[in-house]
Amino acid sequence: MSFVELRGFAKSYGPTQVFADVDLDVAQGSMCILLGPSGCGKTTLLRAIAGLVRPDGGRLHIAGQDVTALPPEARGIAMTFQHYALFPNMTVRQNLAFGLQQKRLSRGQIQDKVDGALSMMELGARADARPDALSGGQKQRVALARALVLEPRLLLLDEPLSALDAQIRKRLRDELKRLQRDTGFTGILVTHDQEEALVLGDQVAVMSTGRIVQAASAREVYDRPATRFVAGFIGDFNLLEPGAVAQVFGVRTAQAWAIHPEAIDLREADAAEGHGLVAAAVVAELRIQGPVLRYLVLANGIELKVDVLNRASVPTLPAGAAVSLRLDPGQVREIAD
Amino acid sequence: MADAAAAAAWPDRLLIGVVSALLLLPVVAVGVSAVSTDWYSGLAPSGVTLHWFAVVLSEPEFQSALGRSLLIAAGSVALQLLISVPAVLAAHCYLPWLDRWMERLVVLPYALPQVVLVVGLLQIYAAEPLVLIGTPWILLLGYLPIAFPLLYLPLKNNLRALPVQELLDAGHLVGASDLVIARRVILPCVKPGLLVGLSMVFALAFAEFVFANMLVGGGFRTLAVYLFGQRQKVGQVTAVIIVIYFAAMWLATIVALSVLRGRKAAA
Numbered sequence: 001m002s003f004v005e006l007r008g009f010a011k012s013y014g015p016t017q018v019f020a021d022v023d024l025d026v027a028q029g030s031m032c033i034l035l036g037p038s039g040c041g042k043t044t045l046l047r048a049i050a051g052l053v054r055p056d057g058g059r060l061h062i063a064g065q066d067v068t069a070l071p072p073e074a075r076g077i078a079m080t081f082q083h084y085a086l087f088p089n090m091t092v093r094q095n096l097a098f099g100l101q102q103k104r105l106s107r108g109q110i111q112d113k114v115d116g117a118l119s120m121m122e123l124g125a126r127a128d129a130r131p132d133a134l135s136g137g138q139k140q141r142v143a144l145a146r147a148l149v150l151e152p153r154l155l156l157l158d159e160p161l162s163a164l165d166a167q168i169r170k171r172l173r174d175e176l177k178r179l180q181r182d183t184g185f186t187g188i189l190v191t192h193d194q195e196e197a198l199v200l201g202d203q204v205a206v207m208s209t210g211r212i213v214q215a216a217s218a219r220e221v222y223d224r225p226a227t228r229f230v231a232g233f234i235g236d237f238n239l240l241e242p243g244a245v246a247q248v249f250g251v252r253t254a255q256a257w258a259i260h261p262e263a264i265d266l267r268e269a270d271a272a273e274g275h276g277l278v279a280a281a282v283v284a285e286l287r288i289q290g291p292v293l294r295y296l297v298l299a300n301g302i303e304l305k306v307d308v309l310n311r312a313s314v315p316t317l318p319a320g321a322a323v324s325l326r327l328d329p330g331q332v333r334e335i336a337d
Numbered sequence: 338m339a340d341a342a343a344a345a346a347w348p349d350r351l352l353i354g355v356v357s358a359l360l361l362l363p364v365v366a367v368g369v370s371a372v373s374t375d376w377y378s379g380l381a382p383s384g385v386t387l388h389w390f391a392v393v394l395s396e397p398e399f400q401s402a403l404g405r406s407l408l409i410a411a412g413s414v415a416l417q418l419l420i421s422v423p424a425v426l427a428a429h430c431y432l433p434w435l436d437r438w439m440e441r442l443v444v445l446p447y448a449l450p451q452v453v454l455v456v457g458l459l460q461i462y463a464a465e466p467l468v469l470i471g472t473p474w475i476l477l478l479g480y481l482p483i484a485f486p487l488l489y490l491p492l493k494n495n496l497r498a499l500p501v502q503e504l505l506d507a508g509h510l511v512g513a514s515d516l517v518i519a520r521r522v523i524l525p526c527v528k529p530g531l532l533v534g535l536s537m538v539f540a541l542a543f544a545e546f547v548f549a550n551m552l553v554g555g556g557f558r559t560l561a562v563y564l565f566g567q568r569q570k571v572g573q574v575t576a577v578i579i580v581i582y583f584a585a586m587w588l589a590t591i592v593a594l595s596v597l598r599g600r601k602a603a604a
Contacts, residue, residue, distance in 0.1 A: 052506050073512025085503035089525040098521075099511035150511065 001064060003028035003186055004154055009058035011041075011048055018044045019210035022058065026154075026203065029184045033197040033218075036207030037233070042190045043082075045207075046156050049188065050079050062153055073102070078152035080143040082159040086131040092142050093118070093127045096149050103150075117149035120183075137168040144176075148183065157189040161196060173199060194234050198222060206230045228335050231258040238264075238304050239335070248299045249277045249327070255334040261305040263331035266295060269322035277327040283317050299325060364583070371576035389573040393581070402563035403581070406543050409473060409559060410589075413480045413542035414535050417488050420481065422531065425489060426519060429496045430505065439489065446483040451547045454483065458552060471556040479552060480542045487541060488534035495530035499523065529597055536593040540586050 004026035011018045019041035026032040034042040047053040049060060051072035059068045067075045078099075087095050096117055100110040118124050121141045131139055140160060147155055160176065161169045177200055180187060191197055197204050198218045205215035206229070214226040225231035231239060237258040245253050269280065281299035288294075292307045293316065306325065308314060317323060371389060373382030393399050428435040446454070458479050462469040469475040501523065508518035524531075546561035554562065564578045 047506070050506075050510060052509060071512070072510045077510065079506075079510055081503045081507060083500055083503060085500060085507040087504065087507075087522045088499070089522060098508075098513070102511045102513050102517075 001061065002026060003063055004032075004188070005061040006049070007059050009045065009048060009055050009060070011044060011053065011055050017210055019048075019207075022210075022212055024188075024205060024212065024215065026186060026188060028063075028186055030202040031180055031187045031189060031200055032203045032205060033201035034188060034190045034205050034207055035194060035197040035201075035233070036192065038192055040207045041210040042207050043158055046079070046158055046188065046190050049154075050077050050156055051075055076153035077156060078147035078150045078154075079156040080140070080147050080158060080160055083163065084131070084139045084143045086139060086142055086146070088131050091128050091130055092123060092134075092145075095131070095142060096146050099146065099150050113149050113151075117145040120148070120179075121145040135168075136164050137172055140164065140172060141175075144179070148179075148185065153186065155185045155187045157187060159190055159192070162191070162193070176200060198234075204234075206233060208233075224333055225258060225335065228256070231333070231335055236261055236305060237333075240302070244302050248279050248302050248304070250279075251277065253334070255336060258333040258335050259304075259327065259331060261294065261307040262292070263327065264304065264306045265326040266297070266306045266308055266317075267324050267326065268317070269324050277329055277332075279325045279327075281323050281325050283319050283321045283323060285319060286316060295323075297323060297325065367576045367579050370573055371580045373573065375573075389571075389577045393574055393577045398558075399563060399578070402558050402560045405473070405557060406560035407585075409476050409480070409549075410539045410543035412473075412477050413484060414539050416477055416481055417484065417535065417538050421485055421488055422492070425492055425496070426523065429493070430501055430515070440493075443486045443489050446486060454479075455548060455551045458548075462552075471553055473553065473557045475552050476542075476545075476548060476557070476559075479548050480538075480545065483548075484538040484541050487537040488531075491530035491533040491537075492527055493530075495527035496523075499526055532593040532597055536589050539589050543585060543589075544582060 002025040004024070006022060006024040009022040009024075010020040012020075022045060024032065034045065036042045044053060048055045051067075051070065055068075059066060061067065062075065062077075087098060090098065093114055096114045097110050100113060105113075118127055121144060123138070123141060123145060126134060126138060126142075131142070134142065140163075144160070157176075161173055164172060173196060179185075180200075189200060198221075201218045203215060204218050204221045205212045206221060207213065208229045214221055214230050216224075216226075221230065222235055225234055225237070228239070231237045237260060240248065240257045240259065242253050242256065245251055245257050279299045281297040281304070283295055284298050284303065285296040286293060287296075288310070291310055293310050293314070295306045295308065295317070297304050297306055304325070369382060372385050372387060374384035374386045374388070375382065425439070428439055458475065459470065461467070462475050462478070469478065504522055505515060505518055508515075508522070513521075544561055545559075546565065549559045549562050550565065553559075558566075560578070560582070564575060567574050567578065
């Protein structure tokens with residue numbers, strides 16, 4: 001039995017099904033990502049795990065204990081909210097102390113724990129500030145500190161980075177990763193950002209319309225998407241229907257192919273041909289994306305995305321240049337539906 | 338740039354100055370009248386005196402009217418605190434349908450002519466089980482709905498700015514009951530709107546005339562009714578009463594503001 005075990009969770013509001021048949025296993029000390037587009041039910045699922053929403057069916061075990069019927073505070077769960085939900089009238093220190101006061105810890109214990117959490121999140125200098133005096137990144141760090149100070153068995157994070165701008169988002173993402181490594185908390189994090197999911201997740205569970213369509217390691221989900229939806233949501237696949245596969249590579253197949261843009265080798269047309277699948281193409285457009293060059297090429301009328309590492313030694317090919325594409329058959333993912 | 342801005346600003350300032358002067362003129366005139374010996378001819382009163390203050394303040398009829406008005410005003414504030422504030426909070430947090438209705442109904446006291454309200458109140462409170470006509474209770478109950486919008490609007494504004502559901506969730510996760518969260522988080526956060534609303538409730542109940550005159554009248558003469566009875570007497574007497582009105586309102590406002598400032602200082 002895994003540390004967190006969710007079986008058959010379901011929830012409807014009237015005729016509207018929010019999620020159904022949700023099974024999820026999270027190992028102790030690992031981070032599980034619930035990834036999906038907005039409206040797929042992931043936030044409600046998180047609130048149900050927290051005990052803030054009563055599920056219609058299913059059971060939840062944490063560390064072997066059935067907590068399905070327990071109130072939120074008895075589950076050993078802490079949570080951060082999308083808009084932080086810091087208490088606006090309290091200082092950072094009071095925000096952190098609030099939960100511990102509800103647990104009726106002694107004044108000295110509260111002081112020690114709060115000080116520890118403040119220094120762990122490097123918030124000491126802002127301890128007596130109120131939330132409206134903090135930046136977005138600081139607010140999220142306070143929210144994290146307020147959750148971690150409770151020493152929860154399971155930490156739930158609802159879109160922790162989505163309200164931040166790009167620069168701070170990356171920094172806090174790395175900080176979250178470090179924090180998880182250092183403190184070893186078990187976490188479930190909700191996001192709609194696939195890059196965030198791949199970087200932070202030991203396990204990624206992809207949700208679509210209230211169901212988990214694939215739950216696997218980040219590598220696995222990226223390399224072997226189980227369904228067309230996952231392929232479309234994760235990474236930036238070239239998705240070729242059987243007809244298109246025949247047109248480009250001259251291969252007959254029953255199922256659609258998903259091919260990562262970085263899996264295709266792009267060479268100048270007169271380069272010596274290697275083994276594998278080969279196709280002739282013409283460059284339609286070049287986008288310089290920083291670390292990679294993204295070519296859009298037309299192969300027998302079908303548009304493909306091809307990524308090439310942006311190294312000084314790589315010449316850029318202009319639009320209209322004739323190229324040859326080569327693909328290792330092992331890089332092809334067949335998509336069932 | 339600065340010159341252009343200044344040049345563009347002077348008509349604005351002139352306009353604001355003229356409007357302010359127009360609005361202040363009656364207040365100043367009443368204030369001057371209250372301390373003048375007599376002011377029947379000429380642009381300025383012929384002498385300055387505090388005689389009229391002494392006359393009014395020593396009048397036992399005035400003293401009891403002032404006391405009654407203060408009592409009604411304080412009672413109205415207490416009733417709003419006891420009934421309206423919990424109702425608005427509960428509707429905002431738990432009962433969205435009631436919240437939507439409150440939002441619509443809140444204009445009703447202004448949409449109906451006051452005479453209609455008076456007739457309605459008379460019908461309700463003239464019959465069993467609540468025969469309250471002629472007693473101060475009918476004023477307290479009558480002011481409750483008409484003062485409600487004054488409390489509701491600023492309070493609701495503060496509530497809207499607050500992510501109440503997330504705050505409740507954050508509290509529930511650590512086992513804090515709704516009451517604890519209301520007391521420790523939500524009420525402190527909406528205090529500014531609450532104080533503004535309550536001081537307006539106080540002002541309305543303190544100075545209201547139509548209800549006080551038609552529902553109670555002689556049985557419980559409030560300051561406004563007393564003032565109305567003095568209208569045939571020397572002008573300075575009514576001026577003094579109005580100045581005392583202003584003083585009471587200012588005092589109430591200052592108390593509310595100082596509570597607010599205390600909160601800001603703590604922040």
